Amino acid sequence: MNWVRPAPPSEDRRWKIVDASMRRLGYRRDALIETLHSVQQTFGYLDDEGLRYVAQSLRLPLSGVYGAATFYHFFILKPPGRHACVVCTGTACHIKGAPQLLELMEREYQLKPGAFMDRAVLESDPHRVLEGLTIAAYAVGARHGFVYVRAEYPLDVTLVEGAVGTWEDEEKIRRIRAHSRVLVALGDCAVTANVPAMRNAFGPAASLARAYEENATRRAGAPQQEAPRLQARVRPVHEVVPVDVFVPGRPPSAEVICYALQELLAGRTPDLAGRSRFGA
Numbered sequence: 001m002n003w004v005r006p007a008p009p010s011e012d013r014r015w016k017i018v019d020a021s022m023r024r025l026g027y028r029r030d031a032l033i034e035t036l037h038s039v040q041q042t043f044g045y046l047d048d049e050g051l052r053y054v055a056q057s058l059r060l061p062l063s064g065v066y067g068a069a070t071f072y073h074f075f076i077l078k079p080p081g082r083h084a085c086v087v088c089t090g091t092a093c094h095i096k097g098a099p100q101l102l103e104l105m106e107r108e109y110q111l112k113p114g115a116f117m118d119r120a121v122l123e124s125d126p127h128r129v130l131e132g133l134t135i136a137a138y139a140v141g142a143r144h145g146f147v148y149v150r151a152e153y154p155l156d157v158t159l160v161e162g163a164v165g166t167w168e169d170e171e172k173i174r175r176i177r178a179h180s181r182v183l184v185a186l187g188d189c190a191v192t193a194n195v196p197a198m199r200n201a202f203g204p205a206a207s208l209a210r211a212y213e214e215n216a217t218r219r220a221g222a223p224q225q226e227a228p229r230l231q232a233r234v235r236p237v238h239e240v241v242p243v244d245v246f247v248p249g250r251p252p253s254a255e256v257i258c259y260a261l262q263e264l265l266a267g268r269t270p271d272l273a274g275r276s277r278f279g280a
Contacts, residue, residue: 006056009049014042018050022057029058032068036075045076157264159186161251163193164235166228177241182264184245185237186257188278191248197234204230245270248278 005027008015021038025031035058039050046069055065069075085105089098158180164170177183188194199207208230213220237243247260247270256276263270 003059006053009053015053017042018053022054027058029060032058032060032065033072036065036069040075045079047077047079156180157182157184157261159184159257160190160237161186163189163196164231164237164240165196165199166230168228170231170240173237173240182244183237183241184247184260184264185243186247187251188248190237191246192278193234193236194250197236200233204232247272247276249276250278252276 008019018035018038022031022035025034032054035054036046039054040046043050051065051069052062054060055062058065069077087093087098087102087105089102158176160173160176160183162169164173185191189196202210238246245260245264247256249256252260253276256272259275260270260272
């Protein structure tokens with residue numbers, strides 16, 4: 001039975017480079033590693049489609065090709081980020097503070113060692129990503145889901161709930177404002193500070209004492225590390241950063257939120273008169 005060489009996975013012209021490499025090596029099975037190198041150098045990483053094509057072209061089992069790709073650490077199975085950051089963790093660098101540097105990067109840029117942070121997949125096929133998230137959520141029985149978009153990417157519309165009562169809250173809301181085209185204060189607490197602002201009449205120290213000492217049934221004492229540091233006053237969002245749209249409610253109904261988003265996405269300012277009010 002004659003073997004028929006498989007067609008490339010797509011019409012991408014870069015596959016011609018890979019084909020030329022395999023042809024130069026005579027499509028030999030023992031040229032697997034060099035072929036994988038050729039694919040990675042051409043596309044930047046090895047995906048399932050590429051591994052399958054290599055297996056078919058060299059007449060090797062897919063499990064063997066995948067095993068080689070995962071065994072050697074220099075092969076990458078995920079799309080590389082636009083910018084690579086390498087931190088030395090050798091003995092000398094460890095002593096000089098490499099762990100603290102990694103901790104700082106993780107805290108400031110939401111990065112973890114070995115993590116891939118890029119929106120390329122969302123930009124190329126967002127529906128597939130959201131479909132996968134939905135299927136995964138259904139599989140584990142989740143009732144709520146969140147899509148986190150890293151701070152350096154601008155957002156069209158951001159909904160913010162809650163008042164600003166800690167220094168951590170203020171840092172977050174300023175970062176959100178800087179990366180949002182339209183900022184929506186959603187709910188009474190965000191619009192007026194509402195219930196959280198009731199502590200303004202007593203101050204942070206008295207509020208902490210009441211919550212963690214006077215009402216404590218065991219281990220009385222205000223937390224020193226676990227709780228964010230309170231500001232002197234709880235403020236609504238618009239007292240800290242400019243707000244574009246106010247949607248009052250406790251909380252606003254799903255219909256009101258849907259209407260507001262539809263209007264914003266259509267480029268209009270939502271008219272919420274008669275649709276939502278404080279305390280409703």
